[in-house]
Amino acid sequence: MIARLWHGRIRSGDAERYYHYIEDTGLRDYAQTPGNRGVYYLERREGDVTHVVTLTFWESIDAIKRFAGDDHERARYYPEDEAFLLEREATVLHYDVRYGGAGASEVAGSQEPL
Numbered sequence: 001m002i003a004r005l006w007h008g009r010i011r012s013g014d015a016e017r018y019y020h021y022i023e024d025t026g027l028r029d030y031a032q033t034p035g036n037r038g039v040y041y042l043e044r045r046e047g048d049v050t051h052v053v054t055l056t057f058w059e060s061i062d063a064i065k066r067f068a069g070d071d072h073e074r075a076r077y078y079p080e081d082e083a084f085l086l087e088r089e090a091t092v093l094h095y096d097v098r099y100g101g102a103g104a105s106e107v108a109g110s111q112e113p114l
Contacts, residue, residue, distance in 0.1 A: 001037060001097040004064060006054045006075055009086040015043060015050045018084045021089070022052075025078045030056050035063020049086070057097065 010018050022041065030039045037057040044051045058064045064072045075092050077085075 002058045002061065002064065003095040003097050003101075004054075004058060005093045005095070006058045007089060008052045008081075010050050010052060010084045011044050011086070011097075012048050012050045014084055015045070018050075018052065018076070019043075021080060021084065022054075024078070026054065026076075030067060033063065033067040035059045035066060070091075 019041070027039055027041060030036055035058055037059055039057075040053075040055040042053040042055065044053075058067075061072060068076050073091050073094070075089055076083065077088060081088070
């Protein structure tokens with residue numbers, strides 16, 4: 001299993017609107033991509049800036065490529081992101097998942113161990 005982590009920064013005043021926007025674009029697309037095993041959306045407010053993270057779990061690099069394209073290390077953006085994001089990070093981070101903890105397989109949508 002592979003974890004994919006993307007980070008962005010938005011204005012805190014846009015946090016609720018951005019969440020609904022990304023729910024209808026990126027989060028939906030992650031979840032509908034074959035080979036996706038889980039999607040998390042995280043927020044951390046620091047005054048006027050809110051950090052957002054998408055943490056997704058994938059069965060393989062090929063599954064990630066179905067979402068991100070052949071250059072799977074590159075962040076995938078949507079046209080409307082420009083209105084929200086304070087910057088566009090060019091790449092994402094990938095991690096091999098070695099342990100998922102108690103109950104993690106149920107959270108990730110599978111009865112199989114992570």
